[in-house]
Amino acid sequence: MILDFKVSHLKKWHQPTNSNQALIHFIKQAQNNAGFSNLELVKRMGFRNTNKAMRRLHHFERSGQLAPIYRQKIIQVLGLNKADIEQIEQQHSDHQWLQLALFIRHFNQIWSHRKMIVRHPDYANVSFPGLYLSVAYLQVPNYNLGLLLQHYMNGDWMESSVCCGDFHIVGAGGSPLSGRNTCHGFCGQCQNQKHYTTAQFGTLLKAHKAIKPVCEQRLTDKTMTDLLRDFSLLID
Ligand SMILES: [Zn+2]
Helix, strand or coil: CEEECCHHHHHHHHHHHHHHHHHHHHHHHHHHHHCCCHHHHHHHCCCCCHHHHHHHHHHHHHHCCCCHHHHHHHHHHHCCCHHHHHHHHHHHHCCCCHHHHHHHHCHHHHHHCHHHHHHCHHHHCCCCCCCEEEECCCCCCCCCHHHHHHHHHCCCCEECCCCCCCEEEEEEEECCCCCCEEEEEEECCCCCEEEEECCCHHHHHHHHHHCCCCCCCCCCCCCHHHHHHHCCCCCC
């Protein structure tokens, strides 16, 4: 199934997924620290129907969406601070999609500077919400612009049958085991963004495993806005 959406709908579509990527990490970390298995966690949450509760928990691990009652109980059981969770959500909702929109709008110019960008740690390590690889049960490093451009340069993370031009995948998540995989990205031709379930997740993972970053992987203070300004691609 392919779900099209306009840029104006992006926030609505992706805000829960992305803000909750941080939330998933935050809660799983707390769960790990507490030493609770998933089953133990839902039992402590007081749910009698553990199968149903486990399905909800798995849904949360994929989508980051929790029904209010689950959220409240998880906070209680893991001894979390509600304000911390609200802060995580706030941080991610603030200008969340601006950097992604800039990347897509200026992609052709960024592409023309790709060889320099992938080699320069300050630019290659630029990241933004929406740029990610998330794999259930596996640790995946933070994704960044350099890795993404390297994929495109290898002809990976691109699909030709999704839109009118080469479709560039920017973010992908899922579980190779359950087969529940999604990705999103943009068309290089019409710049439309799409979010869809993908049967190609294994191919994306394979490319990820094969990639050898051409520069040091580290944090950078640079943002997409900085990169565009430094390359004189953004004039404001
Ligand atoms: Zn298109």
